[in-house]
Amino acid sequence: MSYVEERIMELSNAENRRSQIYKLFNVLQQYNVTALKIDGRRIKVAENHWVNDFASCNYLGLDLDPEMQMDVKEQIIKWGVHPSWCRLVASPYIYQEAEERLADLIGVESTLIFPTVTLISIGVLPALVGKSGVLFLDKSGHETMYEAAKIARDNGAKLESFKQDDFKSLEALLIKHNDNNRKVILVDGVYSMSGDFVSLKNLIKLAKKYEALVYIDDAHGFGIVGQEPTADVPLGFKGNGIVKYHGLDYENIIYVGGCSKAYSSLAAFVGCSYKMRSFLQGFATPYDLSGPCPTASLATLLKGLEINEKRGGSYRSQLWELTQMALNGLRNLGFTVLNNTGFPIVYVVIGDNADLITTANILFRQGILVTVSPYPMVSIGQEGHRITLTAANTKSEVQQLLAAFAEVRNYLCEVGRFGIEMKSEISSVDIY
Ligand SMILES: Cc1ncc(COP(=O)(O)O)c(C=O)c1O
CATH class of the missing domain: 3.40.640.10 (Type I PLP-dependent aspartate aminotransferase-like (Major domain))
Structure with missing residues (x-):
């Protein structure tokens, strides 16, 4: 057995945080996704399969801003690609x-x-x-x-x-x-x-x-x-x-x-x-x-600060509107959603690791990428899907998100586990 095989064997029986997450690698389509192409917030993940990205934290959508992209080259010519x-x-x-x-x-x-x-x-x-x-x-x-x-x-x-x-x-x-x-x-x-x-x-x-x-x-x-x-x-x-x-x-x-x-x-x-x-x-x-x-990162940061002065306010108000649309839609479907601020992190509680895996795969098939958050990343009973919105998402993408969550709801209703009480809270973080 190779060194790494031995370590995997050893850790697969362990109950520690990393081992639990590692076990999900083989069953979750939403982990280790390779983006073959992007088109705005749509990602090609396989031949004939595109997903809408609700896992990116590029909140202002600056990653796709042409002004940001153009500025990088000028700074690289000035400073080289890497100091x-x-x-x-x-x-x-x-x-x-x-x-x-x-x-x-x-x-x-x-x-x-x-x-x-x-x-x-x-x-x-x-x-x-x-x-x-x-x-x-x-x-x-x-x-x-x-x-x-x-x-x-x-x-x-x-x-x-x-x-x-x-x-x-x-x-x-x-x-x-x-x-x-x-x-x-x-x-x-x-x-x-x-x-x-x-x-x-x-x-x-x-x-x-x-x-x-x-x-x-x-x-x-x-x-x-x-x-x-x-x-x-x-x-x-x-x-x-x-x-x-x-x-x-x-x-x-x-x-x-x-x-x-x-x-x-x-x-x-x-x-x-x-x-x-x-x-x-x-x-x-x-x-x-x-x-x-890298120079490119410093260049985009500087340009981003300039864009923030010019257009940051309008990007943030777009973001607020999309977040409200997602929040209201998910709450109207009956989900428990953790968000009392309107910040573009919208966390939908599923409440069980097995249901989390099944529903993550439903979402992926329906063309939705989210951050799947199992125990022990979060507490037991709080397992869920983290949706992050960006100013580069569209209303139509949010509608598709809601339609996919309607499918998740159908599944959970079918198995009799929609809207059940959350289990006791056990903290996922224990440093001792
Ligand atoms: C609250 C918080 N702190 C720190 C980090 C790590 O940030 P970085 O990637 O800059 O190390 C993250 C990453 O997502 C985060 O959410």
Whole structure:
């Protein structure tokens, strides 16, 4: 038996998270799909089979914007395809340009770009808490933060976790570690499965009381939620992130924005003070050990920021309309849909892994691609299909989505499992 065969054997009997997901590779048509061609948000996945894409997080549709596409070539001619220095040594000027524009947009002193949010968490979290600090993790926070927290734990830091919005438990934990002056609370700005927003005002108040920092992973929110929300524009203006949405400043916040979703660019950034920026340049490991963003990504980010100023508002209002159409349609069909914000993440609860697989395959046959979310990616009883909408989707595609979910409903009614109560909640995230 080869090394890899042995490992597969060993892990196929394990009950850990990865093994459970790996087992689905053979039964789910919606995993590891190869796009043979794209036409807007339609993807050719096999001869005579196209699917409508509701799994992309290119929320503003910038990936398909001709202005974005044209600009890449010009920057590549100027800078080469890849600045292959680590950032410690050198960065092309477009890095600085993008960092300054990002800082202006979100209203923070400075920003520091890395290729991904994952790399930021891996570098920044261990640097912030060192050997003796404590990380307080939101159980609904993104798994990449947990992975980064485990690196910090290997260095000696302590980990605690609390349920989303359970500030009473969080306060008890902060009291428990009151004597420790390295405390960092980790949350998502917009939760990646439910589209919920972090209750930032309460959280910041608590963090200030116990002198903790708040690290916000706003991979989804940046580009979509923004300042001064109104009844007519509930997600706010400019897409400048969850901190501005709540009308707060960055005093005790480390803000992390992702550009690979709304801005269709492989880049992410930390928003912080000049002093913190300089500290991270010295101590956040990927800054010196890992490679930089490709030129094309920096070019699309810069162009995206320009397009956001010109047309971002109209893309976001298109997106809002399509999301409302999907939300109302799915709720009218009788599905349980997690979304209380109108954010373009629309999560339909199916509530059982076996039904999830069958319904995922129904959707795929009906020409719909979604992000299938089984246990242990989510809690038991919360297994479901995550639909993400983008400004490049069309109303007719949303109609096809609803028609496909009507088929899912028919199937679940037939087997007598439509609309049954959700089972008990068991958290999918357990770091201990
Ligand atoms: C909330 C959240 N954080 C982090 C990530 C990882 O981002 P990146 O691909 O930039 O590492 C994701 C990816 O989907 C995410 O949803």
